[in-house]
Amino acid sequence: MQLGMIGLGRMGANLVRRLMRAGHECVVFDVAPEAIAALAAEGAVPASSLAELVDKLEGPRNLWVMVPAGYVQGTVDQLAELLAPDDAIIDGGNSYYRDDLTRAAQLRPRGIHYVDVGTSGGVWGLDRGYCLMIGGEDAVVERLDPIWRTIAPGAGDAEPTPGRTAGGTAQEGYLHCGPNGAGHFVKMVHNGVEYGMMAAVAEGLSIIKNADVGLRSQEIDAETTPLRNPEHYQYEIDVAEVAEVWRRGSVVGSWLVDLTAAALAADPDLSTFGGRVSDSGEGRWTVVAAVEEGVPANVIQASLNARFSSRDLNDFQDKVQSAMRSQFGGHHEKPADVPASPS
Amino acid sequence: MQLGMIGLGRMGANLVRRLMRAGHECVVFDVAPEAIAALAAEGAVPASSLAELVDKLEGPRNLWVMVPAGYVQGTVDQLAELLAPDDAIIDGGNSYYRDDLTRAAQLRPRGIHYVDVGTSGGVWGLDRGYCLMIGGEDAVVERLDPIWRTIAPGAGDAEPTPGRTAGGTAQEGYLHCGPNGAGHFVKMVHNGVEYGMMAAVAEGLSIIKNADVGLRSQEIDAETTPLRNPEHYQYEIDVAEVAEVWRRGSVVGSWLVDLTAAALAADPDLSTFGGRVSDSGEGRWTVVAAVEEGVPANVIQASLNARFSSRDLNDFQDKVQSAMRSQFGGHHEKPADVPASPS
């Protein structure tokens, strides 16, 4: 089937490739002409403007918008002027689901459909397929089924869920989650869960890495807690091997552990990383949703905060604590260049 | 090769079965005669006492102890009297790694080896294989390699880790982690990571389940925070389908999500569960290790605390808070039978 793709960055380009491999026709546009040319060379139909893109699509048109979050609204605004009733705009990026509600309401009077799709899979999706979480009206989501089916992983290697009789598309890796915003809502929470899982693995490996703390000499002073039983912490364990062994047969087996094993295989000390962990919106929004719903979410919140602290956003509060300690106990800070204990 | 198995509960019996399938000879003992008889019927050599078990094994003997944690020490004590130098006791249960250190030291003067093995895989291990995390002296761990190799999953379906050149056994699902205690240490932390991952998934699905909070009527009183934007929480999302769709192509794909999907397929509301989540030691010990090492582990700690709260161990502290609120604000509690908001 025919699809227009706006935005040919890594994700957009790979979606086009995956669709073309399955025989779909893709008309493509990007602000960078060379990105258009590259995909045209692979068989896509190039368009040098949004207007041309729209012209080259037969109605009812389906346009997938895959641009940075800051450009989605502008693109939707422009498309609103170009499109006809029953055309559909698919937002496949990481938009806030509340913006989906606004955009769908904006487009509704013109008869233009809006579909929000959370797309998970990262740089591996071209071959592995992308997990799709979809929000929108039934009819338009149904109409796009051939697109979803191609982009999604399909049943693949994963064994069927025992006892599952529900049928449906979830077992193919895509799901119509509900009305507008539901797709991005589920994707938002997916990323919150991802934050929590990542932090759990990272904490665990750090505890294993530091199982040698009893082997290290410790400063003895009033500002450092001495290790009570150093004989319990005499292990020098290879964390790369631990990540590898957890990949098979263990309860924590997961794609994130697979990736961790790969990263540690390439760089066992992770010395190429500084440890400044970005957060990209979904984790924050998940926490806000939990708070507004009244759902306790200590794990996801702690994992978001760990990212903040990794970027030193805890500096002022730490100074406040040092200042209090100085006041009540005359405690002087240990200088920053002499770590209180090894990391 | 020949192995003695002491303890024929679910785990012990399945280990024997998996070993026999691969041609190993298993001599088996349990306090329950019928458990011995059942495995004898499947081809195991029965022993009606520890002494008989020891007699029926050729030296150097290898005995796998798979008994409840409270019985390990007694079993080791009895075996110490029966075994000869160069024999080996393998503790495959969930012992605290500090006990491994004590037991190894107890057996060393007699020339008896002690090997600690963390065994992950649960009820699925018979077919799927068990992930093994092993601690002990090099020579004895090496000697037992045919046993490990059989019990472990092997490379199986999991793709090789890209860039991995290390060789070794981790890619077969078993790992010699270090000296005595290292196996149970890594297994302990594995379970801590498991707690964190489980909580992350559970929190996320709960946020999705409660995405309908704007559809529910809310009490308006001074003790309830009204939902500011009920229009943002109008989704009735099928969490069973969400768990299923996350199984393929998503970043959170994992065995735990597979299992969650299976549970939700069987019981979409989980109404067969009361939500009282036990903890079985490893999570607690992981937190203690993190604290003693000075590793911040908010996620794993929060997941342990969530289990405590699921069993109402937060009752007294909640009453303290209610009492304070009553004191400073004259706030009266809402009665327990009228939930402050729906769960």
Next chain:
Amino acid sequence: MQLGMIGLGRMGANLVRRLMRAGHECVVFDVAPEAIAALAAEGAVPASSLAELVDKLEGPRNLWVMVPAGYVQGTVDQLAELLAPDDAIIDGGNSYYRDDLTRAAQLRPRGIHYVDVGTSGGVWGLDRGYCLMIGGEDAVVERLDPIWRTIAPGAGDAEPTPGRTAGGTAQEGYLHCGPNGAGHFVKMVHNGVEYGMMAAVAEGLSIIKNADVGLRSQEIDAETTPLRNPEHYQYEIDVAEVAEVWRRGSVVGSWLVDLTAAALAADPDLSTFGGRVSDSGEGRWTVVAAVEEGVPANVIQASLNARFSSRDLNDFQDKVQSAMRSQFGGHHEKPADVPASPS
């Protein structure tokens, strides 16, 4: 000076009393005529409608609104129609600071001032004074100084802060924090800090209360972690006495500990409380602010979540965890009427 008070609940009525004691003239209105009559009997000027209230005040008028959060906007809307340029509306309730921004912008074209005041002190403020956190334009906040000064505690018993040379009003217990919304912003965070402090005290007393866990018999089964060293938990400590002793000379000395001691003096087991801890908006908004600012706030967030869990809002996620444990380990939940361990 003259002040109109709208809303004569506990807080509004006590503010009027405290103002009248200092010689200010208060014109008062409430939807409940008996509330008006009661204060009129104490010397206030009664008004039977907002219009009459406005009539009875000389310009430029100052009107303090002290009504439940859900009625503030309606009251402001009505007043906007009745007031004249340079009149001022003071919102002394717990409004969300974002609403302050909207209301100030709504009133600005009419020349009406808006002042937001966070008021802390609870039921004790009549005698103790109220801590005031104020947002608004300089001139109008300055004009109301006699009101602030009367309501606030004044320097009182609290010793001057050593080294403080700043002067200003903070040392009298009121502070002009910044432009519109700043007062409620600071009050919001104040309540977040309050949540954290309350939870810290509650957790600590719970740890002390449970120092007797080694004296209690424990179930021995696979679902319960046995206490490794029961000899370490043999203390039956009187938590009421602990709260009392912490009131004097300790680092945790605070009004919240004072109140806890009072509550425990009256009801040592707190058996009159069910432990369902409400949250009233500010804690949630504080968490949202922390997330949007990128400030890690694990303590405040955990204290909010503890309130959610106290109201059983963790039920679904606990069931998800039980369901996973059942899947991978065949673990059966312990029945709810047999606590896993005592609280």
Next chain:
Amino acid sequence: MQLGMIGLGRMGANLVRRLMRAGHECVVFDVAPEAIAALAAEGAVPASSLAELVDKLEGPRNLWVMVPAGYVQGTVDQLAELLAPDDAIIDGGNSYYRDDLTRAAQLRPRGIHYVDVGTSGGVWGLDRGYCLMIGGEDAVVERLDPIWRTIAPGAGDAEPTPGRTAGGTAQEGYLHCGPNGAGHFVKMVHNGVEYGMMAAVAEGLSIIKNADVGLRSQEIDAETTPLRNPEHYQYEIDVAEVAEVWRRGSVVGSWLVDLTAAALAADPDLSTFGGRVSDSGEGRWTVVAAVEEGVPANVIQASLNARFSSRDLNDFQDKVQSAMRSQFGGHHEKPADVPASPS
């Protein structure tokens, strides 16, 4: 009454001074002769060795040990050889309560009493008095009542707890908490509560400090979450003034807020602090106790972890997270010298 003091550091010396002011006779010893001389000049009886100290005391002797934690055991061992039945050793430091149990058992066969005293009050205790949490046998704790009474703050300025009829000493600032170890147990938890309160205040002030985040220019890139509503974060609030205003009439009024106000009055940006917050044992032990008791203590645990993170003990786990992000998303870390967002 007569007391021997061993250890004349800040705490020990001030205890001696406070005791002498009230007419008690103090015999003093320290490893530093000048410390002995200084107190002798103030009226104490000097002793140049432990043996001399013991000689100069009349039986039954009372010896207060106030030495660094690492020296307590050695001092107790020496004293055990020098003392007679019915003499008493008082450990006033921050010993782990489990060591109290061991030491009391060690001394019991000799008839020597052991008393553990948690002493709170820091550098202010000389004038303010010290809050005392005491563990030991009834008779010996009773015998030392004149000492406790003098060191403790007494009822002082703090108002009586409303409704309190219990009598007893807690209202004077000292409490016999229970048998050996109970004093240090309660002091340990006191410090855990202190950690939590400190973190709550620090987080809150940090949220207020960052209320200006909407005024700062933000990088727009895929690794930074843009602030959705910068108009909500336009406040430049003086945190020193906020701390000051919270001292009077607010719910968070506390000694820790008093101290914070003092620190901010002296150094409004806290630029003299690096923010490396030490932890000194009690916080860690409190967390271990909570875990072993099964008490959820997210707030206290998070406050301990914040201290770990303030000392960069989170580095490895942050690198693990960055490595995962690089693997699944091709995300490159932002360089450490370009903060992801301002602190």
